[in-house]
Amino acid sequence: MLQPIFKLLRPHQYIKNGFVFLGPVFAHAWEGETLLAATLAFLAFCAMASAVYVLNDILDVEADRRHPTKCRRPLASGAIGIPAARIILSVLVVLALALGLLVSAWVTGLLAGYLVLNIAYSLALKHVVILDVFSIAGGFMLRILAGTLGLGIEPSQWLLLCGLMLTLFLGFAKRRSELAETAVTAGPAPADPAPESRDDSRGDTRGDTRRVLDDYSTALLDQFIAISAACTVIAYGLYTVSPEVIALHGTDELIYTLPFVIYGIFRYLYLLHFRGRGGDTSRDLFTDAHLLVTVVAWLGVTLAVLS
Numbered sequence: 006m007l008q009p010i011f012k013l014l015r016p017h018q019y020i021k022n023g024f025v026f027l028g029p030v031f032a033h034a035w036e037g038e039t040l041l042a043a044t045l046a047f048l049a050f051c052a053m054a055s056a057v058y059v060l061n062d063i064l065d066v067e068a069d070r071r072h073p074t075k076c077r078r079p080l081a082s083g084a085i086g087i088p089a090a091r092i093i094l095s096v097l098v099v100l101a102l103a104l105g106l107l108v109s110a111w112v113t114g115l116l117a118g119y120l121v122l123n124i125a126y127s128l129a130l131k132h133v134v135i136l137d138v139f140s141i142a143g144g145f146m147l148r149i150l151a152g153t154l155g156l157g158i159e160p161s162q163w164l165l166l167c168g169l170m171l172t173l174f175l176g177f178a179k180r181r182s183e184l185a186e187t188a189v190t191a192g193p194a195p196a197d198p199a200p201e202s203r204d205d206s207r208g209d210t211r212g213d214t215r216r217v218l219d220d221y222s223t224a225l226l227d228q229f230i231a232i233s234a235a236c237t238v239i240a241y242g243l244y245t246v247s248p249e250v251i252a253l254h255g256t257d258e259l260i261y262t263l264p265f266v267i268y269g270i271f272r273y274l275y276l277l278h279f280r281g282r283g284g285d286t287s288r289d290l291f292t293d294a295h296l297l298v299t300v301v302a303w304l305g306v307t308l309a310v311l312s
Contacts, residue, residue, distance in 0.1 A: 009084035009085050013093070024145050024148040025149075032153070034156065039156055045104050050151065052104065055097050060094055060123070061127050062079070062081070109155050112151050115151045131217060139176075171233075180221055181221075181227070181230065182281070242260075245260040245263055259310050261310065265299055265300075272295050
């Protein structure tokens with residue numbers, strides 16, 4: 006029973022909640038009390054993220070049973086029943102909010118906002134083209150705000166901009182990966198099918214697994230990915246040479262972390278186009294040595310420059 010629960014909670018996705026620590030790192034707020042508060046906020050978002058995964062699995066259980074890979078999820082496969090999943094969901098939400106209260110009212114409110122956003126995403130927003138990915142990015146913005154406003158740190162506009170563009174890049178890459186995966190199982194589809202020409206009576210198709218994919222095409226997503234990738238690199242590059250940032254950190258050497266960001270973006274694009282990756286950012290990070298070393302090196306050099 007423990008293994009299905011572990012799989013249901015998706016702990017390998019917890020690395021995404023590391024966005025909470027960006028505020029303290031780039032604000033030089035590394036003292037013990039702030040670090041403890043950031044850690045509690047991180048754990049709170051881990052619990053709430055797992056709650057959201059459970060909620061999504063409950064709502065999507067029928068669609069997941071028709072999906073080529075999601076059919077192996079605990080609820081879709083029947084390893085865990087819906088009543089048990091609802092109990093797990095309730096416990097996780099209470100735990101997340103309790104941890105948030107230990108930090109601040111801001112963190113608690115942002116956790117509640119994260120839950121509401123994801124409920125809206127599960128019920129409606131995930132079916133709205135483009136807005137679906139912006140909704141995902143919004144979840145990461147809430148994590149960054151929890152690590153800044155939630156800890157009494159003034160949020161950096163540069164930090165929010167870089168975070169937004171990076172998460173849009175990853176979100177559109179995920180959609181492209183999903184589109185490629187469903188195209189293999191459902192057969193080729195027109196690049197931009199007209200709404201009236203779509204056949205909703207087909208069996209296991211893109212529309213059955215994630216309807217919004219019918220409003221995307223590979224060509225369109227490649228443009229979104231290219232734009233968001235370029236904006237990520239440009240925004241981060243401008244951040245590193247910004248006079249206010251140099252004055253804040255007392256150094257102009259943050260520019261030396263830019264090559265790691267560029268290489269990481271390029272490597273992810275390579276994995277997306279030539280290795281069939283991009284559908285699960287967390288798993289991609291831990292299974293690709295190049296990407297993992299790049300992220301670790303960026304973090305190490307960043308901490309060395311800022312210390």
